[in-house]
Amino acid sequence: MTLKKYIYLPLLIGVLTFVLALVVYLIILLLGNYVIDEKKLVMNASTKIVDNHGEQVDELFVENRDPVSFDDIPDHVANAFIAVEDQRFYEHPGIDVKSISRALYRDMIAGGKVEGGSTITQQLAKNIFLSNDKTFLRKTKEVIIALNLEKRYTKEKLLEMYMNQLYFGHGVYGIQAAANYYYSKDVKDLTVSEGAVLASIPKAPSNYSPILHPDKNLERRNTVISLMHDQGFLTAKAALQAQGNTLGLHVQKSSEKPWLDSYIDLVVKEAESKYSISAEQLYQGGYTIRVPMDARLQQSAYELMKEEGYFPGTDKKAEGSAVFIDNNSGGVAAAIGGREYAPRGYNRVISNRQPGSAFKPIAVFGPAMEEKVFQPYSLLDDSKQSYGGYTPRNYDGQYKGKVSMVDAIVFSKNAPAVWTLNRLGTETIQPYLEKVNINIPDKGLAVALGGLETGVSPLQMAGAYRTFAHDGSYEEPYFIQNITDQDGEEIITHKSKQQNVYSKQTAWNMTRMLQETVLTGTAKNGSYDGDLAGKTGSTSYTEVKGATKDAWFAGFNPNVTGAIWMGYDKTDKEHYLKGGSQYPTKLFKDILTKAGEGKNLTFQKPDDVKELDRPIRLAAVEKVTADYSFKALGFFTVTLKWNNQEDDRVIYRIYEKKDGNETLLESVKGENSFTISFSNVFSDTSYRVVPYNSQTNEEGKGPGYVKPKLFTSQIQS
16 A cells, blocks of 8 residues: 555646646636736827828827837847847747746845846736736736737737837837837838847836937947847847947937917817817827828918017917918818917817908808899998997998998998898898808897807808808818828718808809909008908907907918908907007918918909909099080081090090080090080080999099180191
């Protein structure tokens, strides 16, 4: 029995040990399934912002990381990390017993922790799934996770994940972002020496930063290269050559771009509100977002809005915003939310303000033409009158009795605008405003002058004005053209949705009238080499005489439509504008000029619309002469002469007064004389000449009747 006991006991212990090891292994596998959350293996990645030319202009990230496939990592770069971190990486199952034993022995000799025995897989497990505490339980979890990771993934995949999650200092995560940051190149283009430099950093990013501590990094880099040689990754010659190189940094400059901040915030806002993609997703998801931004226009607007000369405030804190929309696509080409805009701050591009007279084209005159109630040269009432206690006043205090719609717009007359809206009815214009995404509760006639309860934003104004530049069709402005994921799959695409608001004829008529406003009217301040149409607007701060609260210019050239607002976020007796809409008008023109936008371009009339001629301006006929002359056969004639006007489209009406009766004798165009044959020198006939505007059917002023003089001209034979 004793002999059997000695035979079976070791066998039993061996079997029990095997069973116990098997049970422990199965438990580890089961625990691994419980502990490993594969969602954590999806690492945060930077989202790229690409402009309308396909150029990357910015990145959004929580961690500056650009994940890269193992296939794009050169062997000599991967081997640098293996050599310094885990030389038996391809041999162990996730934990390296030999390394752990060596580390424990050295720790005991030193009386403390001096060497780590963690494999690359264990480091991956710790960095992704665990905290940095050094408890026994944490270490046990690390081992369990490492063994399970090795079971689930290939060595190459594990190394790829490891190198993509490493921190390289200076806010940079992952080998690709590190290559971009330190060497301005992709990881696939790194040399042996450069790969070793980057492999030297993760152990202690602050201490081994090649920027902050180049000497320490150089020493560790050479150690890494020596280890690569010792482990057979490099020949002696290649190792010596690599160690002879300098660090060779080509550090990517910081991409701080304050000129993009307000635009990017609006991109994020649209992603959230329109496509239900949260800001957190954008900053971590590694997307590529194509935006309709024109980077040159965006930067030009930012730079000029920083200049004090454009903002006539009581101090240097007057604010402003500017937005420009591409006329063709409807996408927002530029957006500046404030002169001192703070990221994720108060964005004035989408903040409501009182638009003043800039509201007239979209709230009164556009609908009036479309409803065929009035046309550009229809005469509107320009007199001071009250409407149930509301009395609009022209800003200059001057009233002409009657003015054309063209002149009411060009010279920004208030009385005709309110009179026209009263004729139309506020209920008539509401659908037109709603079609251009302006939903206001206001029902009063003050709407004609932009006196609104809640106001409108510059983005709304620009979108509404683009309707005139786009043949009468409206599309809501947008900031996102499309979004693709990390695999290049398009997940979001902007879909154009057009809304017809005006006929092409109405849109063209308004374009010409607003162009005249820029050429000769309230928007003539500043200069711009190209066709430009637009309207000014301002509101008064009544507590201070002559003070302005809001100043606007909204307009368009053949390429882009925009709106600029300036004022104070809160106007009071110490904070107001000391100038009006001439300032945003000049700024608008200068932004386009600086950006080279639309220079020398002209508006192209659609083929199926009628041209709207520029307005005829009548000057008074100051002097008329009337002389008799004698011609052959004994006939007397009367020759009338007067001063001609610059515009050869002016018609001159010749009236004859005889026996107390007045008769329109003739009308001539572009002439400054008229001859009347067979005249009776003994009659009391007299004549007068007045200019006539065929556009408005108005007569101008003349000097009154003149009686011909006898024989003051040479007698002709």
